[in-house]
Amino acid sequence: MFTGLIQDVGVMGALRIDHGSAVLTVKTKLSVASIPLGASIAVNGACLTVVKKIEGAFIVDVSPETLRRTNLKQLDVGSLVNLEQPMRLEERLGGHLVTGHVDGVGSVTAITKEGDFTIFSFRVPASLGGLLVSKGSVAVDGISLTVNQCRAQSFSVAIIPFTLRRTNLRARRVGDKVNVETDLIGKYVHSFMRQRH
Secondary structure, three states: OEOOOOOEEEEEEEEEEEOOEEEEEEEOOOOHHHOOOOOEEEEOOEEEEEEEEEOOEEEEEEOHHHHHHOOHHHOOOOOEEEEEOOOOOOOOOOOOOEOOOOOEEEEEEEEEEEOOEEEEEEEOOHHHHOOOOOOOEEEEOOEEEEEEEEEOOEEEEEEOHHHHHOOHHHHOOOOOEEEEEEOHHHHHHHHHHHHHO
C-alpha cells in the first residue's frame, strides 16, 4: 500500500520488452542498499517487485498484464518516473490510500497556468470517468491528487509548484500517457451499488 507522496523522480536506465513482458532498470537517488530484494516499489504508480540491485539503480520485472494496463511500455531510456516505497503502518497517511494497481491509462489534453498553479486536464476511458468525483482523490502516475472537475471521460487537477518540481509532471506534455488509479473506497462503493441493481 502506498500514499501517493512521491519520494524520488527516477530515470529509466534500460527497458527490455520481450514476449509481452518487460524488464526495467530504474536509476534513483533513493538508498538502493536499504531496499530489500523482493520489496515492492511504485514506479509511475504501478506496484512492482525489486528483483535485482546495482549501484544507484534497481531492476524490476513487468508482467504482460501490467504492460497492458499502464504507460510503462511507452517509456524511453531517460524518461522520468515517479517512485514511492510502500508505507509503514506506523506512518501518517499524508496522501490517500493508493494500491499501486493501475486502473488504466489516460492522456494529457491541456496544461494551463492559473497564477502559481498549473492545471492539468486528462482524458480517460469512460470506465474510469465514472469512478471519479469532484474533490475526490485520484493517483496520476502514482501522485496523490485532488480532482478539480470531472466529466464522463475527463478530469482536471491543480498542481502546486512544489508538486510540479518534485514529480515527473514537470516533463509532461499534451498527448503524454499517464497511469490513473481511482480512489479505492470509491471503487468498492461503486461495485457494491452495481451489485444491488
